[in-house]
Every structure is written in C-alpha cells, then in structure tokens.
Amino acid sequence: MSASSPKTALTPATHTTPPARFSHGVRKGNILQVAGQVGFGPAAEGEAPRPVGPGLREQTLQTFANVEAVLQEGGASWEDVMMVRVYLTDTGHFAEFNRIYDEYFADLKEAPPARTTVYVGLPAGLLVEADALAVLG
Amino acid sequence: MSASSPKTALTPATHTTPPARFSHGVRKGNILQVAGQVGFGPAAEGEAPRPVGPGLREQTLQTFANVEAVLQEGGASWEDVMMVRVYLTDTGHFAEFNRIYDEYFADLKEAPPARTTVYVGLPAGLLVEADALAVLG
C-alpha cells in the first residue's frame, strides 16, 4: 500500500443511513472493512429501516446482500473476503444458518473466508448480523 | 509493508496494566490494532482499575479516550481507524450511545470508520467496551 492511500467511505445507494456517524464500509489501499450489516431491506424515503422478514432465511440472505453491496461499492467481491463475523441470537439457529450459508456461498471460486460465529443480543426483531474484512489484489 | 517490520507494543503511560499477557495495542508496519478498551480511569498506584462513572456517557467517553491514547502511542489517530467494534450490555443503551458517538466523532475529517455493535456480557460495572483496527499512511 502506498503511504498516501486515501480512506474512502463505501455507501451503497440502496442502504439505509447508519444510525450514527459511521460508514457502512471503508477502503484504504487494499484493505476493505464492511460494517456490521443486518437484514434491512432497501432504504425507503420517510420510513424507518426494518428487517425484510421475520425469518432467519430472509434476514440472512438480505444481510449477505447488504455486505456484498458494500464490497462491490469498494471494487471487491466475496472472493476477496478473508473473514466473516457472524452474530446470531439463538444457538438453535446454527444448523439452519449453516444450510443457508452453504447455499449462498456454493459458487465461491477462491478459498472461502474464515468465520467466527457467536451468540449475542441484537436489537428487537433482528436475528443475524454480519461484518467482513476483505483484502484486495 | 517491508518484510521486516517489527511488532511494537503500544502502552500509554496512563493505562492500567492489562489483566493478562496482552498488549493494549500493537503496531506492525502500517497496521495498528487496539485491544478492547473499557471506561477505566488513569492508573493509580496501589488501586485496582475501576470505571470512571456509573453512567454510559462517562464510560463511553473514557473508553474512547483510552482507544485514542493507544492510537497516539502508535503514531495514529481516529482518522486512521477503519473499524470500531462496540460491545454494549443493554439494547436500551443504543440510542444514547449513538448520541454520544456522534458528538465524539463530530470533527472527523476523513471517512468515519465502519462499526459493528453487539450486546454481550461484560464484567460487573462495565457498560461498554470498544476496540479498533487502524491502517496508517
């Protein structure tokens, strides 16, 4: 990385505005960090962000779509991702989550990212959150 | 990064000693990682570390000051931070935390860092913990 790489905010047009002064993603040189994404559907003017469905499948797929949109905004793809951090709320969701995960990532060509999955509290209505670290090039 | 960059421990003079064999921060080449910081006030000889106040505001501001001290020890600032990981203990704190966050980061000139916020358990008395990944240059 050059000593003067700028840090660029990554803000997909369809994303809802973050609830505080943070970026949905940033890229500097060949490092790209995606902020924690949840299953919010595309931003709708005048409406509060809300998850796409009550179920784990819908929320997971939307969460990954949101991560991917940030990656793409930064010129990257899932193929560049080194690490996915997954936050679930219920250990009972692990098996179903893994099935969805495997379907979603079935077509990866590169080595799949590493992953850590833990069970935490999330705001009401959210079942899954995920962030990602990518190294490009 | 050169192939021979040393890894340097970052230990601000005012920080309390870590409770185990880890560093408050490390820098290697242009990568700087800050360990999880909490709202402990400056180290006082002969006294156990303790949070600066019972409230979220005091603890959050002290936590961020502690992160910043580690960044500065490594020749960095918040402007270099790519990712802030925030650990809260109560989803009811989210709105107030975001207000404090926005005030604290109001003067950032670069793209704000990405952020993930989840709700976990922390040792008794602690309401917030945060760590940070910075890329310099």
Place this chain on the structure above:
Amino acid sequence: MSASSPKTALTPATHTTPPARFSHGVRKGNILQVAGQVGFGPAAEGEAPRPVGPGLREQTLQTFANVEAVLQEGGASWEDVMMVRVYLTDTGHFAEFNRIYDEYFADLKEAPPARTTVYVGLPAGLLVEADALAVLG
C-alpha cells in the same frame, strides 16, 4: 503485498471439518486470519467433533493449540499475531482464563498480541472460542 497475492485456505490435517463452507484460516499476502476455534480435539473418522474436556483449562489449551495449528499451516506463529478475540461464556471464568493465558503465552518473545474478551453464548458444552489476526513479515 503484491497486487496478485492468492488467497490460500489453511486446513490443518488434524482439524475437524468446518460445519459450513468456511475455512479454518486464510492467508493472502502478509495477512493471515484464523477462524473462530474451539476446544475440539483432533478429528476422528466417523465421530462428531467434541470438546476435549468439560473444564475451562482443557478447552482453552486445546483452543489455542487449534489456533496455533492454523497459524503454522500458513507459515506463521503466535509471534506474528496482532489480535486475539476471546469469547467466554461466564464472567466468573475471567480470572482462571487469564492465569491459563499467562502460562500459555509465558514464552512469547515479541510484543504480545492485543486482545478483546467478551461474554457471549456458545453452543452447548463450549466454554471458550478464540480467533486471531496475524500480520507476517
């Protein structure tokens, strides 16, 4: 890092197969990310992964051995690690965990990694999980 560094999956021979399409670790250029490791003993054909013991000490030492195996698979060691993320399930384990940690890392020559420790839910029977970010060279 060169613009054409490949991303390599790190799969120690003794590791159990991940429960989904992720890698135990990946390396790209000088960045190595280890996935969340737990206290599973070496893979045994036809048997489901299980933690090595009911106790924190056994699980912690196995977890760290599993992290180290991934590091070594990628040509790295604990000396290259910048950050260790530790997930415990009980704040009452903190003091004992730190004693085990200090013993395990007593012989580190380089600056110890930074660390964040939080308390989360893990699948039944697991008391500790850890992942690591290393920067080589």
